[in-house]
Amino acid sequence: MIGVVIPAHNEERYLEACLLSVLTAAAHPTLAGEPVKIVVVLDSCSDDSLAIARRYPVEVVEVSAGNVGAARAAGAQILIDADARWLACTDADSTVPFDWLAAxxxxxxxxxxxxxxxxxxxxYSTDVRQRYEAAYSDRDDHRHxxxxxxxxxxxxxxxxxxxPAMPCHEDVHLVQALQALGANIAWSRSVRVRTSARMDFKAHGGFGSYLQTLAGGLEGGAA
Structure with a gap:
């Protein structure tokens, strides 16, 4: 069985599109009908995220961690207990392509x-986008x-x-631990996800914070 973990904190604006994309990816013919269990971990949600998630064939878990690392770990543990062989992670403000799991x-x-x-x-301004794209390595062996x-x-x-139960960079710490173990890690540009650049991001210190740092550097006259 394949597992998918989706943490969410007040993501009513994006969650439905995310779930629809993951459910579509779960039906890819290359998976040959292997079951895909999707776990949505709602962390301290006060909007309509719960009602939205309940419309779909996914497992919904509510936690009050206020911590994306703890939320992602909670979902992963449910999948481990269900005997998933593979754990795939995405975010509630992202959409995945049809071949995401297969890829x-x-x-x-x-x-x-x-x-x-x-x-x-x-x-964001064109300058922020240009700065981001200049720094981003969209290639195999990218290290993002x-x-x-x-x-x-x-x-x-x-x-x-x-x-780890961290408010951000829990993904980085996991991958660093994998590297320390000598794990075989594929750094692939063929596995792609579309994600939001919205300014009302939820995980401070994460992707949204990085984009605002780029914008702040331009406003401050940085090179």
Whole structure:
């Protein structure tokens, strides 16, 4: 069985599109009908995220961690207990392509780190987009780590200690632990996810914070 973990904190604006995309990816013919269990971990949600998630054939878990690392770990543990062989992670403000799971598994690696495409740059200036794209390595062997586009075998995840309970960079710490173990990690541009560049991001210190840092550097006259 394949597992997918989606943490969410007040993501009513994006969650439905995310779930529809993951459910579509779960039906890819290359998976040959292998079951895909999707776990949505609602962390301290006060909006309509719960009602939205309940419309779909996914397992919904509510936690009050206020911590994306703890939320992602909670979902991963449910999947481990359900005997998932592969744990795929994305974020509630992201959408995955039809071949997302198939592309991860095709690498036959201990873990797969994919890339992201920003779905809408309208909240940022052209200069911010150009600075971001100049710094981003959209190629194989890229070394980017995104919780929105990460997959790992159950065995490797457990051996590495899982996601730490951190407010951000829990994905980075997991991958670093995998590297320390000598895990076979595929750094692939063929595994892609579209993610949001919205300014009302939820995980401070994560992708949204990075984009605001780029914008702040330009406003401050940085090179």
């Amino acid at each position: 991860q598994l095709a690498h036959q690696a201990d873990a797969v780190c994919g890339v992201v495409d920003v779905d809408d740059w309208s909240e 780590i995104h919780g929105a586009n990460l997959g790992v075998t159950r065995a490797a995840y457990v051996l590495a200690g899982g996601f």
